[in-house]
Amino acid sequence: MSTELLTDLSGSRPRRLIAVAVRESPQLRQGLLATGLLALLAGAGRIIAPLTVQHVIDAGLAPGTVGPAVAVGVGAVLLAGISSLLLNRRLQGKVEAALAGLRRDGLRRVHDMAAATADRVPSADLVSRLTGDLDQVTTFLQGGGIQFLTNAAQLLIATGILLVYGWQLAVPVLLITAVLIAAMTRTQRIIARRFDRARRDLSAMQSAVAESVTGGPLIRSTGTQERTRRKLDRAVDRARDSLIGTLVPLHGNASLGELAISTMTVTVLLGGVWWGGFTAGQVVAMVFLVTFFVRPLQFVVQSLGEAQNALTGWRRALELVSTPPERASGGVALPPGPISVDLADVSARYPGGPLVLHDVSVRITAGEHVAVVGRTGSGKSTFAKLLTRRVTAASGTIRLSGVLLDSVGDLAGRVVIVPQDPFLFDGTIKDNILVGTPEASEADAQRIVDRLGLRDWLATLPAGLDTPVGVRGQRLSIGERQLVALARTALADPDLVIFDESTSGVDQQTDAAVQRALTELTRGRTTISIAHRIPTAEAADRILVFADGRLAQTGPHDLLRSEPGPYAGLVAAWHTTTPSTPEPVGPRTVDA
Numbered sequence: 001m002s003t004e005l006l007t008d009l010s011g012s013r014p015r016r017l018i019a020v021a022v023r024e025s026p027q028l029r030q031g032l033l034a035t036g037l038l039a040l041l042a043g044a045g046r047i048i049a050p051l052t053v054q055h056v057i058d059a060g061l062a063p064g065t066v067g068p069a070v071a072v073g074v075g076a077v078l079l080a081g082i083s084s085l086l087l088n089r090r091l092q093g094k095v096e097a098a099l100a101g102l103r104r105d106g107l108r109r110v111h112d113m114a115a116a117t118a119d120r121v122p123s124a125d126l127v128s129r130l131t132g133d134l135d136q137v138t139t140f141l142q143g144g145g146i147q148f149l150t151n152a153a154q155l156l157i158a159t160g161i162l163l164v165y166g167w168q169l170a171v172p173v174l175l176i177t178a179v180l181i182a183a184m185t186r187t188q189r190i191i192a193r194r195f196d197r198a199r200r201d202l203s204a205m206q207s208a209v210a211e212s213v214t215g216g217p218l219i220r221s222t223g224t225q226e227r228t229r230r231k232l233d234r235a236v237d238r239a240r241d242s243l244i245g246t247l248v249p250l251h252g253n254a255s256l257g258e259l260a261i262s263t264m265t266v267t268v269l270l271g272g273v274w275w276g277g278f279t280a281g282q283v284v285a286m287v288f289l290v291t292f293f294v295r296p297l298q299f300v301v302q303s304l305g306e307a308q309n310a311l312t313g314w315r316r317a318l319e320l321v322s323t324p325p326e327r328a329s330g331g332v333a334l335p336p337g338p339i340s341v342d343l344a345d346v347s348a349r350y351p352g353g354p355l356v357l358h359d360v361s362v363r364i365t366a367g368e369h370v371a372v373v374g375r376t377g378s379g380k381s382t383f384a385k386l387l388t389r390r391v392t393a394a395s396g397t398i399r400l401s402g403v404l405l406d407s408v409g410d411l412a413g414r415v416v417i418v419p420q421d422p423f424l425f426d427g428t429i430k431d432n433i434l435v436g437t438p439e440a441s442e443a444d445a446q447r448i449v450d451r452l453g454l455r456d457w458l459a460t461l462p463a464g465l466d467t468p469v470g471v472r473g474q475r476l477s478i479g480e481r482q483l484v485a486l487a488r489t490a491l492a493d494p495d496l497v498i499f500d501e502s503t504s505g506v507d508q509q510t511d512a513a514v515q516r517a518l519t520e521l522t523r524g525r526t527t528i529s530i531a532h533r534i535p536t537a538e539a540a541d542r543i544l545v546f547a548d549g550r551l552a553q554t555g556p557h558d559l560l561r562s563e564p565g566p567y568a569g570l571v572a573a574w575h576t577t578t579p580s581t582p583e584p585v586g587p588r589t590v591d592a
């Protein structure tokens with residue numbers, strides 16, 4: 001699925017992951033020395049206490065030793081507390097800053113993503129990489145994970161002191177630790193794989209939920225609630241099973257840890273007595289030290305699950321952020337003015353599928369208005385997607401204004417597609433017209449509306465340009481959303497417009513407004529209309545007729561309608577389905 005399209009770090013060694021994390025979030029590297037020092041102080045401060053206890057016991061609790069020992073102990077505990085506080089604040093700040101940076105960069109990467117990739121990665125997967133997955137890191141940190149470093153430092157210091165104090169007791173403790181770490185590393189790999197699958201299944205479940213919520217009206221109208229529910233149930237069950245699947249190795253690891261820790265404590269106690277040569281103070285100090293050694297180990301064991309979950313979340317965000325952008329910055333700039341389009345023997349396919357376009361050769365001159373027609377599935381949209389790089393040619397060459405499409409830099413602002421059902425942001429009509437041209441003013445929006453002949457349509461709305469469009473433009477009809485998109489496009493003033501005519505029912509008045517606006521929009525720029533109605537095709541300078549993925553005919557309407565070929569058939573079908581009105585009505589389309 002998406003992992004083939006985004007950078008895949010799932011099998012990476014921790015060192016590579018750390019390198020990628022530090023590269024994408026350079027703030028993690030800043031002040032490492034100070035962080036390490038604070039961690040050592042926090043770890044050392046706690047360990048001084050048992051040494052003072054040993055000193056006092058071995059001095060026979062002499063009055064002169066208790067006071068200073070207590071003072072040293074209290075000072076050490078205070079030092080540990082303050083260092084730990086500073087360290088936690090520092091780490092939390094840095095990690096949260098890194099996460100915020102990842103969210104920002106990730107969103108930018110989504111916007112820069114190759115159009116073909118963006119079409120294939122489920123949007124819910126991208127959303128979860130930037131929200132839920134990264135939230136796992138915060139949840140882990142807030143749940144105590146931030147103390148990981150303090151614990152690691154404490155483990156290190158405790159090991160050193162144990163060795164100096166009594167190597168005879170330290171050696172079995174370290175041996176048990178080595179066995180524990182070896183066993184844990186093995187189960188850890190299993191845990192990592194299972195968490196990875198769990199997060200993927202969770203993201204697939206989110207996609208399924210999002211699809212059934214947005215497709216709610218269709219599901220209700222077709223009465224397919226039961227089937228949709230079954231599909232959703234399967235996604236929910238899979239996510240649940242994956243999550244449960246992580247619990248078995250996690251519990252196994254936790255039990256292993258507990259067993260090892262108890263064995264260590266008993267070994268030190270019995271070993272201290274059996275070995276001899278240790279003072280009472282030393283045995284007490286050793287038991288304390290083992291506790292200080294064991295506690296961080298316990299912490300690591302207990303937080304392994306959350307740590308792995310957080311790491312997987314972090315890794316998934318890093319995969320998105322480290323996916324290379326569409327093309328290296330730069331690239332050839334298209335010459336100014338209307339764009340000519342040249343296709344020479346172009347064939348195309350979707351990933352893993354058969355060829356859907358075969359040897360298409362056509363030249364569209366700068367400023368020409370061309371309509372693309374054909375039955376459903378004949379390849380019209382694929383032809384348009386080739387020009388916007390949402391599909392790459394399997395063979396042949398495509399040139400825009402003489403420049404190979406592959407070497408053209410940014411197409412933004414020069415090549416614009418007006419889709420069948422344009423996306424509108426939740427705001428007013430004016431906001432949506434201005435969205436692609438931040439420097440434009442309300443007067444500019446008004447001027448464009450007038451130029452496209454939309455004044456009468458705006459007058460029918462409650463607040464004209466200030467009419468709210470609702471979430472995704474739901475308060476407007478599809479035809480009206482296309483009118484807003486046409487105005488937005490006209491204001492952005494691109495040099496090649498690809499207009500995908502709506503196949504949905506558009507009332508006569510709105511349809512007439514769309515046709516008028518389109519005619520205005522074509523002036524001075526190259527336009528390619530994917531036409532689903534004969535009158536739209538008729539209005540173009542030239543028509544490209546696609547049949548079974550091949551360019552079957554080209555020419556103006558009057559010529560094509562009278563020559564044998566698929567176009568005459570499309571015209572006849574159109575007149576049969578629209579007997580009384582020359583203007584299109586309802587949902588009938590030439591390719592339906």
Ligand SMILES: Nc1ncnc2c1ncn2[C@@H]1O[C@H](COP(=O)(O)OP(=O)(O)OP(=O)(O)O)[C@@H](O)[C@H]1O
Pocket residue numbers: 350353356374375376377378379380381382383591
């Ligand atoms: N994303 C995709 N993945 C795989 N195959 C696809 C994809 N999109 C389209 N196709 C296939 O490519 C062929 C051409 O489809 P295309 O969408 O270009 O036709 P069209 O003429 O635009 O049809 P319509 O008028 O219904 O939109 C069809 O066989 C279609 O099934």
